[in-house]
Amino acid sequence: MYSLNQRFDNRDIPEDELLTSGNVACAGCGASLSMRLALKGLGKPTVLAVPACCWTIIPGAWPLSIMDVPFFHCAFETTAATISGIKAAYRKRGMDDICVVGWAGDGGTFDIGIQALSGTAERNDDVLYVCYDNEAYMNTGIQRSGATPIGSWTTTTPVKNPKSEQKKDIDAIMIAHKIPYLATATAAYPHDMIAKFKKARSIKGMRFIHLFAACPTGWRMPENLSIKVMRLAVLSNIFPLYEVENGETYRQTVIPDEIMPIDEYMHLQGRFRHLTDEDVKEFQKMVDKRFGHLREDFEKKN
Amino acid sequence: MRKVLTGNVAVAYGAMLADVQVVPAYPITPQTTIIEELATMQAEGLVDLDYIRVESEHSAMAACIGASMGGARAFTATCGQGLFLMHEMLHYATGARTPVVLANVNRAAAAPWTIWSDQTDSVSQRETGWIQLYCEGNQEVLDTTIMAFKIAETLRLPAMIVLDAFFLSHTSEPIDIPDRETVRDFLPPFDPGDLWLDPNNPRTFGGITMSDAYMEFRWQIQRDMEKAKGVITEVHEEFAKVFGRKYHQVEAYRAEDADVVMVVSGTVASTGRDAIDLLREKGHQVGMIKLKTLRPFPREEIIAVLKGKKKVAIIDRNFSPGATGIWAQEIRSALYELPEGDRPLIYGYIAGLGGRDISVKIIEGIYQKTVKDDRPDDVDMWIGVNYV
Ligand SMILES: Cc1ncc(C[n+]2csc(CCOP(=O)(O)OP(=O)(O)O)c2C)c(N)n1
Ligand code: SF4
Ligand SMILES: [Mg+2]
Numbered sequence: 001m002y003s004l005n006q007r008f009d010n011r012d013i014p015e016d017e018l019l020t021s022g023n024v025a026c027a028g029c030g031a032s033l034s035m036r037l038a039l040k041g042l043g044k045p046t047v048l049a050v051p052a053c054c055w056t057i058i059p060g061a062w063p064l065s066i067m068d069v070p071f072f073h074c075a076f077e078t079t080a081a082t083i084s085g086i087k088a089a090y091r092k093r094g095m096d097d098i099c100v101v102g103w104a105g106d107g108g109t110f111d112i113g114i115q116a117l118s119g120t121a122e123r124n125d126d127v128l129y130v131c132y133d134n135e136a137y138m139n140t141g142i143q144r145s146g147a148t149p150i151g152s153w154t155t156t157t158p159v160k161n162p163k164s165e166q167k168k169d170i171d172a173i174m175i176a177h178k179i180p181y182l183a184t185a186t187a188a189y190p191h192d193m194i195a196k197f198k199k200a201r202s203i204k205g206m207r208f209i210h211l212f213a214a215c216p217t218g219w220r221m222p223e224n225l226s227i228k229v230m231r232l233a234v235l236s237n238i239f240p241l242y243e244v245e246n247g248e249t250y251r252q253t254v255i256p257d258e259i260m261p262i263d264e265y266m267h268l269q270g271r272f273r274h275l276t277d278e279d280v281k282e283f284q285k286m287v288d289k290r291f292g293h294l295r296e297d298f299e300k301k302n
Numbered sequence: 303m304r305k306v307l308t309g310n311v312a313v314a315y316g317a318m319l320a321d322v323q324v325v326p327a328y329p330i331t332p333q334t335t336i337i338e339e340l341a342t343m344q345a346e347g348l349v350d351l352d353y354i355r356v357e358s359e360h361s362a363m364a365a366c367i368g369a370s371m372g373g374a375r376a377f378t379a380t381c382g383q384g385l386f387l388m389h390e391m392l393h394y395a396t397g398a399r400t401p402v403v404l405a406n407v408n409r410a411a412a413a414p415w416t417i418w419s420d421q422t423d424s425v426s427q428r429e430t431g432w433i434q435l436y437c438e439g440n441q442e443v444l445d446t447t448i449m450a451f452k453i454a455e456t457l458r459l460p461a462m463i464v465l466d467a468f469f470l471s472h473t474s475e476p477i478d479i480p481d482r483e484t485v486r487d488f489l490p491p492f493d494p495g496d497l498w499l500d501p502n503n504p505r506t507f508g509g510i511t512m513s514d515a516y517m518e519f520r521w522q523i524q525r526d527m528e529k530a531k532g533v534i535t536e537v538h539e540e541f542a543k544v545f546g547r548k549y550h551q552v553e554a555y556r557a558e559d560a561d562v563v564m565v566v567s568g569t570v571a572s573t574g575r576d577a578i579d580l581l582r583e584k585g586h587q588v589g590m591i592k593l594k595t596l597r598p599f600p601r602e603e604i605i606a607v608l609k610g611k612k613k614v615a616i617i618d619r620n621f622s623p624g625a626t627g628i629w630a631q632e633i634r635s636a637l638y639e640l641p642e643g644d645r646p647l648i649y650g651y652i653a654g655l656g657g658r659d660i661s662v663k664i665i666e667g668i669y670q671k672t673v674k675d676d677r678p679d680d681v682d683m684w685i686g687v688n689y690v
Binding site: 044045046047049056057059060061062063065067068069070071072073074075077078080081082083084085086087088089090091092093095098115116118119122123125 | 323324326350351352354355356357358360361362364365366367368369370371372373374376390391394499500501503504505506507508509510511512515
C-alpha cells in the first residue's frame with residue numbers, strides 16, 4: 001500500500017485553511033507544510049503556543065501573521081509549561097473544549113525543553129504537544145541538536161568532526177511517561193498525519209506527536225526533494241510511522257510495501273555527503289537494530 | 303476576623319481572598335509553606351483554583367504567563383534560587399503584558415548555600431519590569447497581596463510582593479483578615495479585555511519585531527511604569543478607605559525636622575522605628591523613611607522627604623558586587639538633580655546579608671557613625687564584617 005512514487009487522492013483532505021498564504025519559510029520547508037496539515041486535522045477551536053524556532057519566523061513579523069487561530073510566541077524551553085498554563089486558564093473559565101497545542105522544534109523538545117515537557121507529560125495535562133523534527137537547530141543556522149542523526153554535518157559538527165552520537169530516542173522517552181497518546185507522522189503521508197491529529201484531538205490528557213519535517217536548507221538538498229526524502233525516511237525505517245496508546249498499545253500505521261535500504265535517503269542529502277560506504281553500512285545496522293526493537297513492540301502489543 | 307498567622311500563610315490568605323484561578327508552584331525553603339497552604343485551601347474547597355505542580359520555577363512562571371494569556375488570574379511564589387531561575391521568564395511576563403502576581407520571600411544567594419534572608423534575589427530582578435512591593439509586617443503582607451493584583455491588572459504589568467525570609471515568612475503575628483465579599487468588591491474578577499488567546503478573535507502575540515517597532519513596545523512599559531506610581535497611590539488610598547489601613551510607597555517617620563534620615567525597607571523598618579524613638583529620647587534630630595516600592599522607584603516622593611536634609615544613611619540588605627547597595631544607588635541618582643545646597647550627603651551601609659541580624663543597636667551605631675563622619679569613608683560601608 002505504501003511505496004515511494006505512489007499518488008494520493010487528496011479529495012478527502014479537509015479544505016479549510018487555518019493559515020493564509022504568504023508565510024516566510026524557505027521553499028520546500030517541511031515544517032511549514034506540517035502546520036498546514038496539522039491544523040486541517042485539528043480544526044477549531046485550537047490555540048497554539050510556539051517557542052523560539054523556525055516557526056517563530058514563519059508566520060511573519062509583527063504586525064502581520066498568517067495564523068487564523070490564536071498564537072502565542074513563548075520562550076524557547078517553556079512550550080510544555082506554557083500550554084499547561086493556558087489549558088488551566090481555559091478550564092477555570094469554562095472553555096475546556098479548546099484544543100491547546102504546543103508546537104516546538106527538535107531543539108525545543110529533545111534538548112532545552114525536555115524538562116518542562118517531562119513535567120507536563122508526567123502530570124498528564126490535557127494538551128497536545130507537537131515536535132516538528134528537522135534534526136538540528138535551524139533557526140540559529142543549522143547547529144547540532146540531540147535529534148541530529150549520527151554522522152551528520154552541521155555547523156557545530158563540521159565535516160572533519162561530524163556528529164558522533166546517535167539521535168536521542170524521544171519517542172521511547174515519551175512512551176515511558178505512559179501518556180494516553182503518542183504518534184509519529186510526516187507530511188509526506190498526509191492522510192496518516194491528519195488522521196493522527198484528528199485522533200489526538202479526541203483524546204483527553206497528554207498527547208505527543210513527533211513529526212519528521214524535511215529542511216532543504218539545513219539538510220543541504222534541493223527544495224523539490226523534501227517530500228521524497230520524508231517518504232524515504234519512512235520506507236527505509238529511519239522514521240517509522242506508528243502510534244502508541246497509554247505507553248503500551250503499539251500500532252504501525254504506515255507499513256512499507258518493501259523496506260528500502262537507507263542509501264538513497266543518505267545520498268540525496270548534502271549533510272551526509274562526506275560519509276563513506278562503510279559509514280552508511282554501519283548506520284544501516286543501527287537503523288535495522290532500532291526497528292527490530294520497535295517491531296517486537298508492534299507484534300507483542302497487538 | 304483576627305487570626306495569628308505567619309507571613310507565608312498571610313500570603314496564601316491574600317491569594318485566596320483574591321480568588322486566584324491558576325497557581326503553578328514549585329517548593330523552595332522558606333517559601334514552601336505558602337504553596338502548602340494554598341494546596342490545603344484548594345483541597346478543602348476554600349478556593350477554586352487550578353494548581354499546577356510544575357517541575358521547576360522556570361516552568362512555574364511560564365505556566366503563569368500561559369494562564370494569564372488564557373485570561374485567568376495567575377499567582378505563584380518563590381525565593382532565592384527559584385527567583386534566579388525564573389529570571390528569563392520575569393522579563394517575558396512583562397513583555398507579554400501579563401499581570402502575574404508573585405510572592406518572593408527574600409533569600410540570599412548561593413554559593414555557599416544559605417536559606418536566610420537578604421534582598422539580593424529581588425533586587426537582582428530590578429530591570430525585569432516587575433512592580434516590586436516590599437513589606438514590613440504580616441498584615442502588610444496580606445494586604446499587599448490583595449492590592450498587588452489590583453495594581454498589576456490595572457496596569458497590565460506583573461507585580462512582586464517581597465517579604466523577608468523567617469523574620470516574616472515564619473514568624474506569627476495577629477492579623478486582621480478582610481471579609482471575602484468586601485475583597486471581591488475591592489478586587490473584581492480579572493478582565494483581560496481583548497488581550498488574551500481568544501479563539502473567537504484569533505490573534506498572534508509576541509511575534510518577531512523589527513527595530514522599527516520594538517522600542518515602542520518597551521516605551522509603553524516605561525510609560526506604564528511611570529503611571530504605576532499614581533495607580534499604586536490610588537490603590538493604597540482605596541484600600542485605606544475600605545479596610546482602614548493605609549500604606550505608602552515612601553513612608554516618612556519623624557523625618558520632618560530631622561537632620562539625619564535613615565532609609566530602610568522590609569522588616570528593618572520596625573527595628574528602625576524603635577531605634578529612632580530611642581535616639582529621639584536622647585535628643586537626636588533623626589528620622590527615617592521606609593521604602594515600599596523599588597519599582598517603580600518613587601523618586602519624586604523621596605526627593606520631597608530628603609530635600610535639604612544634612613545626611614542620609616541608607617541601609618541595604620543587598621549589594622551589587624563592584625558597585626554599591628541597590629537602594630543607595632537609586633537614592634543617589636534620584637537626589638543628584640537637587641541643587642548642591644539641598645543635596646544631602648549619602649552614607650551607604652551594607653548590613654544583614656544572609657540573615658545576619660540588624661538590631662536596634664546596629665542601627666544606632668550606623669546613625670552615630672553617620673553623625674560623626676564629616677564625609678562617608680567609602681562609597682559603601684559594611685557593618686559588622688570580620689575582615690580576614
Ligand atoms: C534560552 C534560549 N537559548 C537559545 C535561544 C536561541 N535559539 C532560538 S531558536 C534556536 C534553535 C531552535 O531549534 P529547533 O527547536 O530545532 O527549531 P528549528 O529552528 O530547527 O525549527 C535557538 C538555539 C533562545 N531563543 N533561547
Ligand atoms: S531553515 Fe528549514 S525548517 Fe527553517 S524555514 Fe527553512 S526549510 Fe523550514
Ligand atoms: Mg530543529
